[in-house]
Amino acid sequence: MKSGFAVMIGRSNVGKSTLLNSLVGTKVAITTPKPQTTRKPVQGVLTTDEGQVVFVDTPGVMQKARDPLTKKLLQWVEDSLRDIEVILYVVDPTRPIGNEEKKAMQLIAGVQKPKLLVINKIDEKSSNRNIAFYRDLFNNDTFDAMVEVSAIRGTNLDLIKRWIFENLPEGELMYPESDISNMRKEEQIAELIREKLFLRLRQEVPYSTHVEVEEIDQRKNGVVYIKAVIYTTDERYKSMIIGKEGRGISEIGRATRNELEAVTQQKFYLDLNVQVDSRWLDRLV
DSSP: OOOEEEEEEEEETHHHHHHHHHHHHHSSOOSSSTTTOOOEEEEEEOOOOOOOEEEEOOOBBBSSSOOOHHHHHHHHHHHHHHSEEEEEEEEEETTOOHHHHHHHHHHHHOOOOEEEEOOOTSGGGGGGHHHHHHHHHHHHSSSSEEOOTTTTTTTTTTHHHHHHHHHBOOOOOOSSOOOOOOOOOOHHHHHHHHHHHHHHOOTTGGGGGEEEEEEEEEEETTTEEEEEEEEEEEEHHHHHOOOOHHHHHHHHHHHHHHHHHHHHHOOEEEEEEEEEEETTTGGGG
């Protein structure tokens, strides 16, 4: 048996979370079109006959730590590069090359571990815009291997898995075979609520929010009761989240409930509240 950690690193919106979900075979990390959706590193567990890979999905690399949240996210990325076995450097050839790419490259340059260059989104027509740059990047000996994939369509994901197992050391399983993530149920539901926040809200509002699930209770009528708090930094953001006549918070709750019920085949009741806490960043540990 082989086992070990495979960290995924890259700038925002290159598709790391989608890639994680596709490799594990189920939804582990939330995904939205907005940059910096991922905050705390998320672990997805893949167990096969060959062994076990623990994928670590990291926040998107930003060029500079412009605010306390970005600074904390960058620190998590740096911390995730320790005590790992392999690195998956994920890039998006549909976007122009920028300083964030250079920053991400700097982070992995000094890590002496096998590195796989993953060129994602090859299914998109605009992927040929910068794909030559990344192919040349592979030729400069920074990476041990390269694979071109479509995370959303599942193209060539078997090549990633094969390369990882070839480079993992022998070892025992770190998680039970049935586990797909390191997150507790409360964390998973909180992340799902935050995903719906990101999908509904615009501009800076989602980035000023944090979600905590305070209670999960299986009621006698078979309904799962969930009490959660959405923290935000300002009263005006609170009003925007709640929406006119409560439509906003109702929509977020309904979207969350629908996904939970579709996955679990159970009934859910979400009790969502919005509170203002200018220091909610301190809750991210």
